[in-house]
Amino acid sequence: MPQDSSIIACCDILSQDNRMFTIIIGTNRPDSNSAKIASIIQEIYQSLDAPVELLDLGDLPPETFDPSAYSDKPEAFLPFSKKILNSSGLVVVAPEYNGGIPGVLKYFIDLLEFPESFDRRPICFVGLAAGQWGGLRTVEHLQQVCGYRNAHIFPVRVFLAGIHKLLDKEGHLTGPDIHQRLQKQADGFIAFVRKLQS
Numbered sequence: 001m002p003q004d005s006s007i008i009a010c011c012d013i014l015s016q017d018n019r020m021f022t023i024i025i026g027t028n029r030p031d032s033n034s035a036k037i038a039s040i041i042q043e044i045y046q047s048l049d050a051p052v053e054l055l056d057l058g059d060l061p062p063e064t065f066d067p068s069a070y071s072d073k074p075e076a077f078l079p080f081s082k083k084i085l086n087s088s089g090l091v092v093v094a095p096e097y098n099g100g101i102p103g104v105l106k107y108f109i110d111l112l113e114f115p116e117s118f119d120r121r122p123i124c125f126v127g128l129a130a131g132q133w134g135g136l137r138t139v140e141h142l143q144q145v146c147g148y149r150n151a152h153i154f155p156v157r158v159f160l161a162g163i164h165k166l167l168d169k170e171g172h173l174t175g176p177d178i179h180q181r182l183q184k185q186a187d188g189f190i191a192f193v194r195k196l197q198s
């Protein structure tokens, strides 16, 4: 009897010992606030002894954007898709662009292998925006897309409204409360991933 590839993918995730977390910087805009917040989140995961790596959409090679990439994945794209497949937990840090997710983030998702990239893979979200809703629309859009792809969505979301006031010129947080919220999400998400693996 043929085996369901989504079940195999799920077992692969659950049998991983290294518990690698991947933080996706959900834009390719140079000097983005998303990258600054992602670095802060990376430090939080490191302080919690959780193996973590960044995946920056700004590093996507130019050939990724050739229309032929849908059918023939460029060689240079494979390390990016592998990072997703080797992750036991994904943290997406994404800004709000025109009331939704940046086009490059959706395009990246559309190029990934399916169903195994998201199927039963734990995922959590941090949204940010200049405006008062703090990326709520972005995160809900992502929940819709990743929910459609059967990801295990962690329910604690973080929204960073008025992002320009939350970061100083060096990319540090201007106050302690956002760090606490990000830390609380990270604590909970690590426990969530471990529970799913046990």
Ligand SMILES: Cc1cc2nc3c(=O)[nH]c(=O)nc-3n(C[C@H](O)[C@H](O)[C@H](O)COP(=O)(O)O)c2cc1C
Residues within 6 Å of the ligand: 027, 029, 031, 032, 033, 034, 035, 095, 096, 097, 098, 099, 100, 128, 129, 130, 131, 132, 163, 164
């Ligand atoms: C293309 C684009 C569209 C944007 N659309 C919105 C928006 O719909 N709502 C909002 O609050 N801010 C919007 N902004 C402002 C961004 O939320 C803000 O500049 C944020 O820092 C962008 O994230 P980034 O620095 O990670 O690129 C937009 C910015 C850009 C570049």
